Amino acid sequence: MLKEAIKLIRTATFKGALRLKNHSRIVGSVVRNHALMNILEAFEKCGILSRFVSQEGISPEKEPGFNSYVLRTVCEYLYEIGILEQSGSNIYRAKNPVRFKRLMKAVNAAMAYNPPLQDLDNLLTGKHEYGRDVCRDDRYDAIASDDVSEIFYYGFTEQGLRKTGTRVLLDVGCGTGAFLAFLDKRESYGKLYGIDLSESAIKEGKARGYESGRVKLVTGSALKPDDLRVPGMETPDTLLIMQVLHEFTDPEVARILKSIRAGFPGARVFITETPQRNTQAVKKRRTTSIPELKLVHLLSNQVMRTSERWMQLFSDAGYELVDSEMNDLANVMYLVFEPILQKPLFWEVHL
Numbered sequence: 542m543l544k545e546a547i548k549l550i551r552t553a554t555f556k557g558a559l560r561l562k563n564h565s566r567i568v569g570s571v572v573r574n575h576a577l578m579n580i581l582e583a584f585e586k587c588g589i590l591s592r593f594v595s596q597e598g599i600s601p602e603k604e605p606g607f608n609s610y611v612l613r614t615v616c617e618y619l620y621e622i623g624i625l626e627q628s629g630s631n632i633y634r635a636k637n638p639v640r641f642k643r644l645m646k647a648v649n650a651a652m653a654y655n656p657p658l659q660d661l662d663n664l665l666t667g668k669h670e671y672g673r674d675v676c677r678d679d680r681y682d683a684i685a686s687d688d689v690s691e692i693f694y695y696g697f698t699e700q701g702l703r704k705t706g707t708r709v710l711l712d713v714g715c716g717t718g719a720f721l722a723f724l725d726k727r728e729s730y731g732k733l734y735g736i737d738l739s740e741s742a743i744k745e746g747k748a749r750g751y752e753s754g755r756v757k758l759v760t761g762s763a764l765k766p767d768d769l770r771v772p773g774m775e776t777p778d779t780l781l782i783m784q785v786l787h788e789f790t791d792p793e794v795a796r797i798l799k800s801i802r803a804g805f806p807g808a809r810v811f812i813t814e815t816p817q818r819n820t821q822a823v824k825k826r827r828t829t830s831i832p833e834l835k836l837v838h839l840l841s842n843q844v845m846r847t848s849e850r851w852m853q854l855f856s857d858a859g860y861e862l863v864d865s866e867m868n869d870l871a872n873v874m875y876l877v878f879e880p881i882l883q884k885p886l887f888w889e890v891h892l
């Protein structure tokens with residue numbers, strides 16, 4: 542080893558050897574992250590990702606429908622970089638199952654916004670437009686959203702909801718319905734309804750068993766007033782819109798609130814949102830995923846707003862703020878609005 546190092550320095554000079562080392566380190570880490578994400582995404586697409594955390598693991602030679610040479614090469618690489626462990630008869634399993642499960646969640650988040658990121662050259666040059674030529678993957682967006690939400694947002698939102706005394710709830714843009722399944726475990730709620738635009742998210746929620754005697758999930762759009770009237774629904778006292786309204790432009794938010802106000806005149810509206818942050822505030826949090834979150838939201842034309850902006854939009858639609866809470870560390874806030882009941886006019890009271 543020492544002999545080889547001396548030869549390297551003699552040939553490339555000390556400076557050159559150092560450059561080579563740094564080059565290898567940088568390329569190694571950048572390419573490794575890129576390769577790792579692509580491999581895990583491919584495993585997910587082929588339906589074998591979760592099997593690396595199972596007792597049986599994956600044996601490349603015995604996997605029907607796979608090219609065993611390619612599968613072995615990739616598993617070997619993941620073993621070499623410390624992601625998988627290899628046991629006796631060439632079986633590969635996650636080396637650290639807890640960390641591997643975290644990686645699986647990161648894969649869901651990456652896959653949600655892979656389409657616009659892979660198409661960035663066309664978006665950059667204006668050949669493609671987000672929404673017309675390329676869109677995020679809704680199914681992965683809903684799943685990735687569950688992954689993040691269940692850690693803190695669900696508890697945070699539920700604490701706010703509990704204060705309102707909500708019994709019947711309509712969750713607009715419910716994704717897979719994971720939050721409703723979370724509420725279903727608590728006694729204080731009655732019927733819980735969820736609608737979401739994504740058929741595959743609703744299908745996924747049903748497949749996960751989120752529907753119950755209390756929870757009902759349907760496909761529908763928040764932009765269509767008729768869709769908000771879930772067949773057979775008890776009148777909700779709260780409409781929850783969690784991490785959804787930023788999908789819409791100001792006129793669309795106004796349209797949604799107008800149809801909510803017309804369809805459910807007495808109901809409160811509870812929103813959970815990621816607050817808008819300026820570039821300096823995001824830079825300060827660069828060791829978290831906040832910059833990536835902002836990037837994908839903005840690339841996909843989502844509109845992050847400050848609490849003041851939300852209050853203005855709701856006020857224009859005839860709602861007033863009755864409660865709010867912000868958690869800066871988790872980068873989330875909830876705002877609770879109630880309809881402003883119009884005061885009866887003088888002659889309506891006295892004549």
Ligand SMILES: C[S@@+](CC[C@H](N)C(=O)[O-])C[C@H]1O[C@@H](n2cnc3c(N)ncnc32)[C@H](O)[C@@H]1O
Nearest residue numbers: 683686714715716737738739762763783784785
């Ligand atoms: C970021 S996810 C939030 C999911 C869930 N509320 C949560 O917090 O975990 C946004 C959801 O909004 C849904 N969505 C987008 N446009 C919608 C629309 N027009 N009507 C209903 N749902 C919509 C998407 O399908 C997606 O499931």
